[in-house]
Amino acid sequence: MSVTLSLIGIGCGDPEQLTLAAIRAINAADLVLIPRKGTQKSDLAELRRTICADVLTNGQTRIAEFDLPARDVGESDYRKGVDDWHDAVAATWSQAIAGHLGNEGRVALLIWGDPSLYDSSLRIARRLDPVPSIEVVPGITSIQALCAVHALPLNEIGEPFLVTTGRRLREGGWPDGTGTVVVMLDGGTAFQSLDPEGLHIWWGAYLGMPDQIIMSGPLGEIGPRIVAARQEAREQHGWIMDSYILKRRS
Structure with missing residues (x-):
């Protein structure tokens, strides 16, 4: 063969x-x-x-x-x-x-x-x-596309970032040792399990497609809007593919 x-x-x-x-x-x-x-x-x-x-x-x-x-x-x-x-x-x-x-x-x-x-x-x-x-x-990758659409540098100067899944974020909470977390394969909205204080989110769904949706801002303010937009998009299309970046800001 x-x-x-x-x-x-x-x-x-x-x-x-x-x-x-x-x-x-x-x-x-x-x-x-x-x-x-x-x-x-x-x-x-x-x-x-x-x-x-x-x-x-x-x-x-x-x-x-x-x-x-x-x-x-x-x-x-x-x-x-x-x-x-x-x-x-x-x-x-x-x-x-x-x-x-x-x-x-x-x-x-x-x-x-x-x-x-x-x-x-x-x-x-x-x-x-x-x-x-x-x-x-x-x-x-969706990480590159997400950073590009938000004009966002992924890492802070001299600092690491972590790429993880929604399931791991929900089960383990905010990971130690990093101020930037990229979340992929989140079947729900795992960011809701976090204390939003000091957290900012950059979210995108259907990246690069005609139905692309993006939102960003303080997690406490933008999080509920993402939950609603995500539910509406899933009902409209029958599926959703999204990812997001979280940064802890002092």
Whole structure:
């Protein structure tokens, strides 16, 4: 078997965030796989279709779509639930590659943001049987996009910052040793669990997409507005993808 799997970072929703390296990698593929995540997240598949239509100049590259299995969010053991889901996704990838490409060639998956940051594509790729040759083309992350849209330098001078999840922030509270926290994968609004005194927030949803929403300001003032806007957007679109930065100001 001689299959190369290219995991290509495509940014956060704006097709203009594609790098030249990403465009070259898409055109070098024999097959581009587009995952479908249900009707509520059809926007994500449509964006991938648009990117391919815009940048593919190689008439030999084929495009195939497949349905991703859903994670069992009812599993009480979080790590086991994620592991089982990754196994299921890996099996689905293997079936799609074998069915559309066979055992030789180059296959590409267009990864939201960057494959290295709070994305499981690299872990899943190494679960394929047999494991293909893997290459990564980095992309613009939601952290970069969020800082850019707010014209915000992420780190304070000479100071560290922490990237974490909403679940960890809710369970552990404000982390020691840092004045800046980036929160991703927050299924709710974990910032509500914090004492807002002295905290500022920079929040963004659907970054780089036509429906982009951004807000910033003192957490005590802006937090309730974010909660309301987030609920309204989820009801309107059926899904939401957001992230935020918190800074403690003296």
